[in-house]
Amino acid sequence: MNTKLQTIFAKHQGRAGALLPILHDIQHELGYVPEDAVQLIARELNLSRAEVHGVITYYHHFRQTPPGKHVVRVCCAEACQANGSEALAAHAAKRLQDADVTLEPVYCLGLCSIGPAVQIDETTLHAQVTPKKFDALMNELGDRK
Amino acid sequence: MSVAVYVPGDAAALALGADAVAAAIAAEAGKRGEEVRIVRNGSRGLFWLEPLVEVATAQGRVAYGPVTAADVPRLFAADFTQGGKHALRLGDIEAHPYLAKQQRVSLRRTGIVDPRSLDDYLAHGGGKGLAAARAMQPAAIVQAMTDSGLRGRGGAAFPTGIKWKTVLEQSAEQKYIVCNADEGDSGTFSDRMLMEGDPYCLLEGMAIAGFAVGANKGYIYVRSEYPHAIVALNAALENAGDWLADFSIEVRQAAGAYVCGEETALLESIEGKRGIVRSKPPLPAISGLFGQPTVINNVITFASVPDILAQGAAFYRELGVGRSRGTLPFQLAGNLKFGGLVEVPFGATLRELLYDYGGGSRSGRPLHAVQVGGPLGAYLPASQFDTVLDYEAFAAIGAALGHGGIVAFDDTVDMAKQARYAMQFCANESCGKCTPCRIGSTRGVEVIDRIRAGQTEQIALLRSLCDTMTHGSMCAMGGMTPYPVLSALNHFPEDFQ
Numbered sequence: 001m002n003t004k005l006q007t008i009f010a011k012h013q014g015r016a017g018a019l020l021p022i023l024h025d026i027q028h029e030l031g032y033v034p035e036d037a038v039q040l041i042a043r044e045l046n047l048s049r050a051e052v053h054g055v056i057t058y059y060h061h062f063r064q065t066p067p068g069k070h071v072v073r074v075c076c077a078e079a080c081q082a083n084g085s086e087a088l089a090a091h092a093a094k095r096l097q098d099a100d101v102t103l104e105p106v107y108c109l110g111l112c113s114i115g116p117a118v119q120i121d122e123t124t125l126h127a128q129v130t131p132k133k134f135d136a137l138m139n140e141l142g143d144r145k
Numbered sequence: 146m147s148v149a150v151y152v153p154g155d156a157a158a159l160a161l162g163a164d165a166v167a168a169a170i171a172a173e174a175g176k177r178g179e180e181v182r183i184v185r186n187g188s189r190g191l192f193w194l195e196p197l198v199e200v201a202t203a204q205g206r207v208a209y210g211p212v213t214a215a216d217v218p219r220l221f222a223a224d225f226t227q228g229g230k231h232a233l234r235l236g237d238i239e240a241h242p243y244l245a246k247q248q249r250v251s252l253r254r255t256g257i258v259d260p261r262s263l264d265d266y267l268a269h270g271g272g273k274g275l276a277a278a279r280a281m282q283p284a285a286i287v288q289a290m291t292d293s294g295l296r297g298r299g300g301a302a303f304p305t306g307i308k309w310k311t312v313l314e315q316s317a318e319q320k321y322i323v324c325n326a327d328e329g330d331s332g333t334f335s336d337r338m339l340m341e342g343d344p345y346c347l348l349e350g351m352a353i354a355g356f357a358v359g360a361n362k363g364y365i366y367v368r369s370e371y372p373h374a375i376v377a378l379n380a381a382l383e384n385a386g387d388w389l390a391d392f393s394i395e396v397r398q399a400a401g402a403y404v405c406g407e408e409t410a411l412l413e414s415i416e417g418k419r420g421i422v423r424s425k426p427p428l429p430a431i432s433g434l435f436g437q438p439t440v441i442n443n444v445i446t447f448a449s450v451p452d453i454l455a456q457g458a459a460f461y462r463e464l465g466v467g468r469s470r471g472t473l474p475f476q477l478a479g480n481l482k483f484g485g486l487v488e489v490p491f492g493a494t495l496r497e498l499l500y501d502y503g504g505g506s507r508s509g510r511p512l513h514a515v516q517v518g519g520p521l522g523a524y525l526p527a528s529q530f531d532t533v534l535d536y537e538a539f540a541a542i543g544a545a546l547g548h549g550g551i552v553a554f555d556d557t558v559d560m561a562k563q564a565r566y567a568m569q570f571c572a573n574e575s576c577g578k579c580t581p582c583r584i585g586s587t588r589g590v591e592v593i594d595r596i597r598a599g600q601t602e603q604i605a606l607l608r609s610l611c612d613t614m615t616h617g618s619m620c621a622m623g624g625m626t627p628y629p630v631l632s633a634l635n636h637f638p639e640d641f642q
Contacts, residue, residue: 016435019417024398058419059400061369077331078516078566079552082479083507107403107570109370110334111160112552113192113477113484123372125160
């Protein structure tokens with residue numbers, strides 16, 4: 001982890017307000033921001049550990065524990081609610097209860113005309129997801145061992 | 146010669162399978178020995194037709210949609226690369242009533258140009274605003290903004306010219322231009338579409354702002370839920386060469402805090418801190434990013450700037466009604482048959498958007514409630530559908546246009562539940578700085594739960610709580626959460642009984 005962190009720190013050397021970019025890079029690299037990283041980040045940026053911890057815990061995006069093999073996010077904001085996202089979210093929770101998949105709500109993916117919307121592993125998007133379509137997507141993902 | 150085939154790379158098109166369509170077109174063309182050049186354009190904003198594939202023919206662009214990967218072999222068999230007949234053929238998409246009736250200004254190139262190509266942007270009329278600005282005095286540019294009547298498109302609708310003038314008048318070593326691309330409102334996606342489909346327009350608007358107020362550094366703060374927009378902006382910046390001269394722009398990824406759409410929380414976040422709202426004054430125009438004078442505007446505000454300078458302030462001011470000048474890209478979302486992007490001058494009615502464009506509900510049931518302006522916007526009943534879409538008309542009925550998001554619900558919606566959601570959302574997203582928002586939202590959820598359990602005498606308490614939040618909160622997060630709550634209560638009282 002140390003070498004990876006040093007590479008990331010070097011990349012952001014001298015950048016004003018570098019904490020969020022650094023945290024993004026760490027999470028991108030490791031999947032989460034480990035507790036051990038906090039002290040190193042604090043030292044690098046001349047901040048207290050409390051300040052770094054405060055930022056990590058303030059933002060929904062940053063994780064403090066490793067996610068599952070995949071991260072599935074179901075949009076639960078109003079526009080998707082109008083098209084049945086609540087039932088989809090409940091279905092997803094049931095389907096994924098024993099899977100090595102992190103299920104999270106997300107509040108708007110900007111796909112508000114074609115909801116309910118689902119995001120898989122940050123970049124893959126799916127629209128008009130019914131429970132049936134969700135199952136097909138999860139089968140493809142291999143959520144069941 | 147190879148044929149240009151446009152397959153949108155917009156996130157909505159991707160969610161509907163555009164990547165698979167692009168791959169199928171490349172594979173089928175290879176198999177047939179036909180040369181095609183696939184361009185990943187933005188979206189035209191007619192989402193029920195996505196993926197909307199267009200082919201550049203001698204007679205102009207011919208559209209087909211919605212195309213699936215499975216349709217591709219049959220499209221080739223029908224000579225679609227020459228504009229051939231096929232069941233999915235739509236012809237010239239700009240002649241489609243949905244587009245023909247619109248008056249696009251800020252999104253005029255979105256869905257048309259190759260977002261990665263500066264040359265394509267310039268060939269489609271981009272760059273003229275910046276060229277005009279460079280031949281003007283800074284004060285004249287600011288005056289043009291004032292004359293155009295442009296107001297901030299993020300939701301607060303503050304006059305852009307006044308904001309820029311304040312920054313111009315400050316003397317400081319360093320000034321900043323910040324673009325608020327933290328488009329967190331549900332039901333909104335115009336910023337996303339522009340950043341993915343015509344990023345150079347945003348860069349041009351920011352560079353003009355920099356030139357006008359004397360700033361050489363810009364930041365674009367983009368929400369982390371928009372990874373494709375971040376990629377598109379960075380690609381555009383990489384391909385920009387020295388077009389922006391000494392004005393540099395950095396893209397910053399947000400981290401999932403809704404309140405960072407509030408301008409001072411956003412500035413804190415760029416500085417690397419918790420996105421906590423600042424007290425105003427001082428205004429960001431006087432003491433903004435890193436304590437320096439800062440212009441902070443929404444994506445669509447900046448994207449409106451190049452045209453105002455290229456075509457003159459009068460061109461823009463002549464559009465719209467009352468004190469709402471120009472156009473607003475409305476976003477039709479939720480339970481509508483024809484959801485999408487509708488950019489029209491202020492002055493249309495909500496009903497026109499819902500029915501003439503939106504085609505009524507997707508579910509086929511009656512439209513019952515429409516939330517305008519995101520999670521902090523009011524729910525409007527059918528009796529208010531004839532309200533004119535302008536800032537003042539909406540303010541007059543206790544509502545807000547906000548960023549132009551329109552979310553439609555059919556008659557299966559439970560409005561007490563929606564009111565509870567609004568309070569819960571505020572509780573989750575409050576930055577915690579002021580008490581009415583931090584504590585009031587949690588108490589609000591509890592009170593609504595009791596009302597829904599039958600304690601209707603608590604409605605008076607809910608109203609009193611909303612009053613405290615409205616008048617006691619530091620920013621719109623706590624201050625406007627009462628909009629959806631009270632509008633639900635006032636217009637749909639039966640759901641609270």
